[in-house]
Amino acid sequence: MPIRYFMAIFACCGVFTATSVQASLKLPETVKVDPAALEFEPMCDPKIPASWRKAQVIEGVQIEASEHCSPDNPHLIAAVVKGTNNISMNTLMETGLSPDTVIKTDDIDGDGDPDRITIKLEVIELNGRTPDFEGLVPQFEIAPGITPGAWVFAPKTSGMSTENFESLRANYLLRLPSPVIRVEVGDIVRIVVENTHYFPHTIHLHGVDHPFSHHEYNGGKYGNDGVPQTSELDLMPGQSRVYEFQARQPGTMFYHCHVQTHTHLAMGLAGMIVVEENRPNNWLQTLNIGGGKVRHPSVAVKEHYDQEYDLQYHAMDKELSQIIQKYNDPRLIAREMNRRYDLTDATEDYYTLNGLSFPYTLRESMIIAEPDQKIKLRMLNSGGEFIAVHTHGHKATITHYDGVEQNPAARITRDVFDMAPAQRLDLLLNTTNDGLHNYGEGAWLFHDHREKGITTDGMSEGGSMSMITYKSYLDEIGMPVVAHGIDLSIYFTKEYYQRRLPIWQHLDEAGTLGAPGVRSGFNPETKTSMINLIGGFIVGLLIYLLITRRQNASAAMASVAAKIKGLKGGKANG
Amino acid sequence: MVKYLFIALIGLSVTGATALAQNSTDHSNHDKDHSGHSAHDHANHDHASDDHSHDHSEHDTDHSGHDHDHDDHSSMDHGHDHPMDAPGEHGMLHHDHDHTDHHAHGEHHHHGDGHIMDHEGTHIMGQNFDKLPSSCSSISEDIEITVRAGRKYAKKFPGTAFAFDQQEWRVKPCSRITWHFVNEDKVRHQFMMHGLPRYLYHLGMFHLENTGPRTVTGTMIVPAADETYLVHCDIAQHMEKGMKAQLVVGKGGENLPSIPGLTPYVLNDVYEAEDLPKVSDKANTGGKNAKPIMQQITDFFNDNVPISGLALTGLLLGFICAPLFARMIALRKKESSNA
Ligand SMILES: [Cu+2]
Numbered sequence: 001m002p003i004r005y006f007m008a009i010f011a012c013c014g015v016f017t018a019t020s021v022q023a024s025l026k027l028p029e030t031v032k033v034d035p036a037a038l039e040f041e042p043m044c045d046p047k048i049p050a051s052w053r054k055a056q057v058i059e060g061v062q063i064e065a066s067e068h069c070s071p072d073n074p075h076l077i078a079a080v081v082k083g084t085n086n087i088s089m090n091t092l093m094e095t096g097l098s099p100d101t102v103i104k105t106d107d108i109d110g111d112g113d114p115d116r117i118t119i120k121l122e123v124i125e126l127n128g129r130t131p132d133f134e135g136l137v138p139q140f141e142i143a144p145g146i147t148p149g150a151w152v153f154a155p156k157t158s159g160m161s162t163e164n165f166e167s168l169r170a171n172y173l174l175r176l177p178s179p180v181i182r183v184e185v186g187d188i189v190r191i192v193v194e195n196t197h198y199f200p201h202t203i204h205l206h207g208v209d210h211p212f213s214h215h216e217y218n219g220g221k222y223g224n225d226g227v228p229q230t231s232e233l234d235l236m237p238g239q240s241r242v243y244e245f246q247a248r249q250p251g252t253m254f255y256h257c258h259v260q261t262h263t264h265l266a267m268g269l270a271g272m273i274v275v276e277e278n279r280p281n282n283w284l285q286t287l288n289i290g291g292g293k294v295r296h297p298s299v300a301v302k303e304h305y306d307q308e309y310d311l312q313y314h315a316m317d318k319e320l321s322q323i324i325q326k327y328n329d330p331r332l333i334a335r336e337m338n339r340r341y342d343l344t345d346a347t348e349d350y351y352t353l354n355g356l357s358f359p360y361t362l363r364e365s366m367i368i369a370e371p372d373q374k375i376k377l378r379m380l381n382s383g384g385e386f387i388a389v390h391t392h393g394h395k396a397t398i399t400h401y402d403g404v405e406q407n408p409a410a411r412i413t414r415d416v417f418d419m420a421p422a423q424r425l426d427l428l429l430n431t432t433n434d435g436l437h438n439y440g441e442g443a444w445l446f447h448d449h450r451e452k453g454i455t456t457d458g459m460s461e462g463g464s465m466s467m468i469t470y471k472s473y474l475d476e477i478g479m480p481v482v483a484h485g486i487d488l489s490i491y492f493t494k495e496y497y498q499r500r501l502p503i504w505q506h507l508d509e510a511g512t513l514g515a516p517g518v519r520s521g522f523n524p525e526t527k528t529s530m531i532n533l534i535g536g537f538i539v540g541l542l543i544y545l546l547i548t549r550r551q552n553a554s555a556a557m558a559s560v561a562a563k564i565k566g567l568k569g570g571k572a573n574g
Numbered sequence: 575m576v577k578y579l580f581i582a583l584i585g586l587s588v589t590g591a592t593a594l595a596q597n598s599t600d601h602s603n604h605d606k607d608h609s610g611h612s613a614h615d616h617a618n619h620d621h622a623s624d625d626h627s628h629d630h631s632e633h634d635t636d637h638s639g640h641d642h643d644h645d646d647h648s649s650m651d652h653g654h655d656h657p658m659d660a661p662g663e664h665g666m667l668h669h670d671h672d673h674t675d676h677h678a679h680g681e682h683h684h685h686g687d688g689h690i691m692d693h694e695g696t697h698i699m700g701q702n703f704d705k706l707p708s709s710c711s712s713i714s715e716d717i718e719i720t721v722r723a724g725r726k727y728a729k730k731f732p733g734t735a736f737a738f739d740q741q742e743w744r745v746k747p748c749s750r751i752t753w754h755f756v757n758e759d760k761v762r763h764q765f766m767m768h769g770l771p772r773y774l775y776h777l778g779m780f781h782l783e784n785t786g787p788r789t790v791t792g793t794m795i796v797p798a799a800d801e802t803y804l805v806h807c808d809i810a811q812h813m814e815k816g817m818k819a820q821l822v823v824g825k826g827g828e829n830l831p832s833i834p835g836l837t838p839y840v841l842n843d844v845y846e847a848e849d850l851p852k853v854s855d856k857a858n859t860g861g862k863n864a865k866p867i868m869q870q871i872t873d874f875f876n877d878n879v880p881i882s883g884l885a886l887t888g889l890l891l892g893f894i895c896a897p898l899f900a901r902m903i904a905l906r907k908k909e910s911s912n913a
């Protein structure tokens with residue numbers, strides 16, 4: 001009797017093997033992702049009024065045009081140039097700043113500009129955890145769908161931390177990087193840190209001429225260097241502290257938190273601080289929120305340059321930034337960051353220019369040039385590694401290292417600018433088409449030439465890459481006009497950075513470089529598991545037969561053995 | 575063996591107690607503060623310790639080349655008392671535009687209507703002295719509540735960083751409440767209430783904000799319906815790290831989650847014992863094997879020892895259940911033999 005079953009099973013196996021052999025002759029089809037399946041963000045944030053881009057005068061403050069698709073709020077510029085104490089409430093209300101964010105008073109030297117400058121900064125967490133739902137608050141994307149947990153010094157704001165109660169997106173003043181601060185030589189500057197965060201922080205004024213301690217707050221308790229091992233205790237949550245200085249030397253400098261610096265700096269508590277040369281009537285743009293184009297440059301800069309840009313290069317580690325997204329209890333966050341996170345085993349994953357990665361860098365950190373211009377670039381590397389910024393189409397001249405002017409006769413003109421961590425370079429970008437300084441107009445890339453610097457968590461194109469775009473290569477929304485057929489909109493999708501989009505599929509008529517589908521039939525692994533399954537099934541059957549038909553098992557076995565022998569014999573004979 | 579059983583028992587009871595603690599309501603917080611804070615109580619104005627950014631000499635600068643004619647200096651008048659404590663006195667306060675104006679302000683308009691802000695950034699938003707909610711025929715009672723905000727109130731709630739002094743207030747429907755919001759930190763805090771009727775409160779919000787250690791007073795009227803309203807500080811991570819409370823009107827509605835000491839979190843952190851140095855470790859030369867009970871419980875749940883406490887529990891369960899299994903098998907046998 002059992003021989004019929006066995007025959008059936010063997011037949012089954014035969015059919016299965018035949019099908020799989022036939023299937024393996026044809027490889028899977030190319031699967032093309034339908035663009036309709038993607039969520040395209042507008043390349044330019046539609047919420048920003050076009051009127052913000054024009055040159056204009058607000059509160060008597062001259063504001064240069066900014067052709068960028070995300071220009072700075074001109075009211076904000078007016079407010080920080082005049083001081084939030086010297087503007088109308090209407091203008092202030094357009095900014096979202098607190099009335100005491102930038103206080104400007106006392107023209108001590110009688111040269112027409114205020115010399116007492118008070119700047120209030122809060123410490124804000126971006127993309128943090130909430131115990132109420134799965135999600136991050138307040139949200140700040142550095143690239144489509146990329147939301148690393150971060151901390152920033154932010155100008156003291158007023159009202160909500162999000163756009164509104166329904167939105168999770170951060171108020172536009174709460175963003176990476178920490179704001180660029182601009183003061184003048186001789187100003188009596190008071191930077192007030194109001195620690196709104198749940199961890200201790202300080203400010204260290206790297207490179208700025210500042211006293212180690214100051215009389216008012218010294219008394220052995222509050223110093224001025226921001227270092228919890230030398231000058232002062234950590235500034236605790238809910239407390240405020242004044243950092244005071246009167247700089248005697250100008251230059252592009254750096255400020256950052258000095259508490260647990262190995263994590264706090266990378267988390268984003270790092271920004272550029274510029275001490276401008278003293279000039280009469282020098283009303284400065286005290287804060288440049290988000291860096292980029294300075295729309296109200298100082299008198300000294302305007303003497304020599306047509307435009308000025310602040311460019312802060314930064315890098316963040318995904319694992320570090322995720323700690324504040326995994327835990328809510330500050331004690332657990334402290335444990336993970338201070339005692340478990342090992343920076344010596346860490347790698348940087350997100351590379352940003354002015355707090356954003358490509359393609360968002362195109363929205364606000366492009367250098368928009370015209371021929372025969374002199375453009376001042378102030379660059380800071382606040383990342384943890386050397387970077388090597390390369391300018392396509394241009395060779396620029398280094399005028400200052402770490403804020404100190406280089407002897408003009410010894411200046412170097414080159415096209416790769418290496419910057420150690422914390423280092424600053426001031427560049428003169430000359431757009432004269434002479435084959436040396438510039439090779440003509442275009443939409444020229446400028447990027448960190450360590451190739452990981454143009455990735456976002458390893459996915460290219462991303463990172464701190466941006467462009468030097470000539471006005472003749474700029475479209476009406478402020479995006480670069482690139483060569484025919486190039487579609488930058490693909491980078492404005494979350495799916496691209498989720499690595500779900502085959503990057504050459506749209507180039508590829510023949511479909512040779514798209515994503516392969518799955519093979520019809522069985523692949524080798526499935527085959528192996530099928531064989532195992534069938535083998536197991538047979539053994540199971542045997543055992544079943546053995547148990548249920550114990551009485552005639554021996555007889556059956558004998559008969560099976562005989563039949564198999566017979567078969568074999570038959571085969572051998574055949 | 576008996577020792578381990580004992581520990582297991584303690585462990586269980588501790589877990590139970592913790593769960594209870596999570597859910598218990600702190601009713602001591604419910605009595606309202608009528609401590610007679612007059613609207614002009616400036617005792618909390620800690621200006622001496624504040625920075626000196628307001629040394630009100632600002633207008634002596636030479637403004638040549640700058641057009642000041644359009645500036646509204648009156649709105650920034652530094653020479654007066656702190657008007658935020660005198661809500662009726664609108665003369666020197668900025669009164670924002672009417673509802674109709676609101677949308678003309680663009681997307682970055684964070685300031686709603688009925689919005690008052692002084693030169694220090696103190697806000698009163700959604701103030702309502704006399705507009706009755708449609709569900710109320712009259713004001714049921716006039717009450718004053720003082721709310722204190724500060725880091726020090728987080729002390730009694732482990733795992734938080736900021737808090738209000740109370741986490742819940744209970745009022746009658748149609749009460750008119752005058753809130754005195756006292757900020758005891760040197761940073762900004764807010765008292766922001768959501769979910770109010772939008773025909774009376776812009777965006778359904780009543781909001782008080784102090785940019786530093788000051789007091790602000792605002793008045794509002796609650797509707798008649800039994801409802802529970804969210805009260806929080808919206809500065810990034812302040813609510814998440816403890817600055818959250820609820821206003822219960824009448825019988826109230828559903829409790830809100832993650833109010834310190836009052837309601838459980840929706841998402842919970844996972845805690846584990848750490849091997850932190852202790853004095854007892856260092857002084858443990860007495861040889862009395864006197865580990866503290868918590869340490870023994872920790873050891874009990876530690877999986878990285880040859881025979882963990884849990885393994886022993888399993889063994890024990892095995893011993894208890896073995897006779898049962900034996901009985902079941904015997905029964906089966908009996909049945910099959912009967913068949
Ligand atoms: Cu810090």
Ligand SMILES: [Cu+2]
Nearest residue numbers: 763764807812
């Ligand atoms: Cu707060």
